[in-house]
Amino acid sequence: MQPINASRKSILNKLRSQPLPSNPLPEVIHGNWLRFKSPIEQLGNVLRSVGATCESLTDLESVRAKLQSYPEFSDAKRVLSQIPEIPGNVTLENVERPHDLEDVDFLIVRGEMAVAENGAVWVTDKDLKHRVAYFINQHLIMVVRKADVLHNMHEAYARVKFSGPGFGCFISGPSKTADIEQSLVIGAHGCRTMQLYIVD
């Protein structure tokens, strides 16, 4: 239902009353864009430069073992995992309000793709009841398949689709701020650390 609004009409009329010369829309997906000899190496370098970590492992079991070796992880009180092979102890379906995720220490999720040029990892709320989970946790663990490491944003947007309501986000590194005298502080409002694992 749209609210009745006189301004809508007047704004659109005003915009229509002044035609401007129009040019055709350019092609932006296909092109001779930046590519890398080793996109995975590039991805790791960029992620480290924005305060994240990135590691290639053979499979999810190795990721699980790796995480277990960190006391911070093995001692964590609340772990929310969306990857069955790396179990957590929070069942999202039982969490009623997004606010109840406030004390989640770790979130473990799959990223649909990762972009080498800027370290951006694409996630959506498709199987995630509360999308706030991406932002309210302290430590974000993401897993992306090797085949889903892309070179640049043009390749990425060729794959981004929305058909219906939904949320998607490119996440690149932990949250940060430089609002006090331009000194970089990691851990603003979102996660304080981010780790990306690339698996075969």
Add this chain to the structure above:
Amino acid sequence: MALATLPVLKSQDHPTLANVFAADEDRAHWHDGALWFVRQKRDRQANSVPEWEQLRELASQIKEHAIANVAEYLEKFESNASALGAVVHWAADAKEHNEIVLKILRENHVQRIAKSKSMLTEECHLNPYLEKNGIEVVDTDLGEWIVQLRQESPSHIVLPAIHIKRQEVGETFHEHIGTPEGNSDPEFLAHAARHHLRQKFISAEVGITGVNFAIAETGGFVVCTNEGNADLGASLPNIHIACMGIEKIIPRIEDLSVFTRLLARSATGQPITAYTSHFHGPRPGGQMHIIIVDNARSDIRSSPDFHRSLHCIRCGACMNTCPVYRRSGGHSYSNAVPGPIGSILAPALEPEKHYSLPYACTLCGSCTDVCPVKIDIHHQLLTWRRELAGKKIIPYSKRLAMKFTSVLLRNSWMYKLAGAIGRTGLRWSPRWIVYNPLNVWGKGRDLPEPPRESFRAQFAKHKSEQHRVEGNHTSSSNSSSSNGKAH
């Protein structure tokens, strides 16, 4: 938190306010350096992308197309957003925008809002309006929160607190949230803010965000942040209000492949912002309101000279690079959007108040060089000067000087004579005569030493020397670069 309204800046011109800022020399230098640091980071990122110039050209073409067909795209956006379950509102001006926000809050009996950065709501002075109406608004972007606590306004569109020193932040936090006195460590202060604002997020009933890009084809929109505050604010409360100017529209989702590559690299010299969030419709059981605001943008669009300023994606690069902005500070512009682009937009809104802004420019063109959407910023500023002079808004003294210069430049004998007088006069006059209060060019800097000969004389001499050398058949190809110093 009951906050008083923002200090309403008196209608003072840019030179007056710039003087106030520049009077604190240490701060002015430090400010200059901080912004130049960001500019250098931007250069490193831009240079790392071989197709940078191609991306700028594409961005410019997309924006030109989108603004030319903005009415069609806004309607398309509206119908797609509505189909996703969002409610789309239209506001002709700032007043209507604020009233729409308040109406939504009242209908939902809301008291507490977590707001993320939005220059549009700054432009509309939404905070003071809501506070006057008894609503608690918390700006959750760290920089914006700092200026909010200090009852100031942002001095930069991307770095709202760039004019404030860490010691001052420490004092402000000590006063408002009880951090230990004298602690001004940025990491400590930022984490104290995180801790404090978490509670604000948890208790907020509405999240207000800006919009970086609104996608006509999908009815969704994108918000870019580093702190994650927009996402917490828009994902915890049930109601999300997003405020956008009409110029935020882009036709296709794939256009973002161009803009996301340009925006953060230009803004802060990052490869991309930490979060690039794509919102499409409300969460299940929630509400999403999108307010589309004109507030004189359609007037700017109607102007053949200035409509390209609507292509701006608010990256702030033109501010970081501007020699005037860096030395005069954002507040000297008395406008929500300061700096070079603000100096084009502000006079379109209120020419009487902002007539001095197109003169806050050396015409060096650096803004135009860095602008990711290729707006010819300095040309537009020059055009504004002509328009304002025609409108007789600028002071008589300035108009008189311009008239005088125009006569001088059109008469070659007068020009030659003036040059001779200048060269000799400046050399022999005592300091107190040259640096008299009427000479604004001598304020805070020394004039360059006048050359002994005019450029014409040097050029003629140089040419005859070159002829001699070439006549002797001994010339080398670069002998002509010897002393061709232009003045």
